[in-house]
Amino acid sequence: MTAHQSLNNKIVVITGAGSGLGRELAKAFCAAGAVVVGVGRTISKVEETAALITEGSFEPYALDVSDFLQVKDCFDSVVKKHGRIDILFNNAAVYPKINFLEETAEQWGSAVAINLSGVANCSKVVLPGMINQDYGRIFNVSSWAHLGPIANSAVYSCTKGAVHSLTKAIAADLAHLNKNIEVHEWIPGHLNTQMSDYTGIEPSLSASWAVEIALKPDSPSKSCIYEQNWEWKPPKSLKQKIKAKLFFWR
Helix, strand or coil: CCHHHHHCCCEEEEECCCCHHHHHHHHHHHHCCCEEEEEECCHHHHHHHHHHCCCCEEEEEECCCCCHHHHHHHHHHHHHHHCCCCEEEECCCCCCCCCCCCCCHHHHHHHHHHHHHHHHHHHHHHHHHHHHHCCEEEEEECCCHHHCCCCCCHHHHHHHHHHHHHHHHHHHHHHHHCCCEEEEEEECCCECCHHHCCCCECHHHHHHHHHHHHCCCCCCCCCCEEECCEEECCCCCHHHHHHHHHHHHC
């Protein structure tokens, strides 16, 4: 089955679609046959994305993901028009490169509101519809930044660590429903965007990986970490390795 056949007419919402990875995600999913709803704080930037898309269906919306009521109004409009939302990529994020001692409380709060509350707001609004239709995929774009924070990255690193926990927590709260809904963390890697001073992997390549993981068969765990285009699994401890060997030889 081709990507076009699999994603044909799926309703995909991508936040932060006005630039960088979000723009490339929009282009890739449109090319794969999905109906893409791209949202961003600055409508002119999202409309620039629309102008670059030469195939498929793309709809630009202005949206501040940190505002729950805005998210609800926007997503309700999408559902009213299309009947559903199938896939959500929580991609919107900011990276204020500022020393923690110099960062104001307002700057900190604004970044947390976008990077963490934005993910929670979009997920909270989209999930009831996914539950009702017994289908949904949420991909929270994240990184390994929280494991080894560098200078001038406090709020970004902290919020990415929180997104990791939030992803697992949402999946845990959905488990008892036994619905065909998956909530994953996706770590595309160090990307050649403004956030990384234009060094690293081309966002278009990462976007192709996103299409790949969106096409993967149902995950038994319904929640995992995808790094680039493969499922990342934590390395086993020596005790776990010995235990696995013992069970294998029984």
